[in-house]
Amino acid sequence: MAGIETSLKDAMIIDGALGAALGDYTSGMALGTAGPTETLSVAAAAGTDVLRAEMRALELVGQGNQKLEDILISLTGQYHLIRPLTRHPGLFLYLMLDRNRSNLAMARHHARRIEADLEV
Template structure:
């Protein structure tokens, strides 16, 4: 199981990888970086991508399962609880959002959330070149990296 540095090395080995980082989306701090950063400032990139990750993970628009779970548990009504039981049990299995992909004119940004046994607020950010990167491959490999990443 790779640590942060090994994870970043594997991410940078992907075709078209320009930069990678592991970021805590609660604080906006980078836990590690490799390669380039858009705009040349790794800390600014970490803070900006953390805002995007936080929005995707917390807003019901992007994670409706989380809103359904909250409604079912907060209201506690038997009929609504029964109606949302399947959705709530699915949402309880992990983070409501797997990843976020932003495509720009020159590349892609892939933010892949890391699930851990504790309350995780970490994601891996990969910056891919649009001409040489393979978005499908990157998404698959990033999910694998996120599952194997050891934090500590």
């Protein structure tokens, strides 16, 4: 099992990783960050809004029984991956990835492994 700091350091070894945060979507606060701290704190707060909106949308369209694995935000130069943590309800992993240097499938796989090992 890995703590928050170790898990975030592990996230930073993902090819193309620019930053990572562990967020609490009940409060909108980052519990920890790796990378540009100020940017990631804001991203975690914004990720909270995105996550809440998607969960609400799933309920509205009758898909509330589906498990949300992750949310991908594609920018011209970056991917932002938001993964709600099943083992730790209310928490999510936020990854910022360089679009030209990352492999999205491997990043998603790595995020699942980080979640499995995380101990809060």
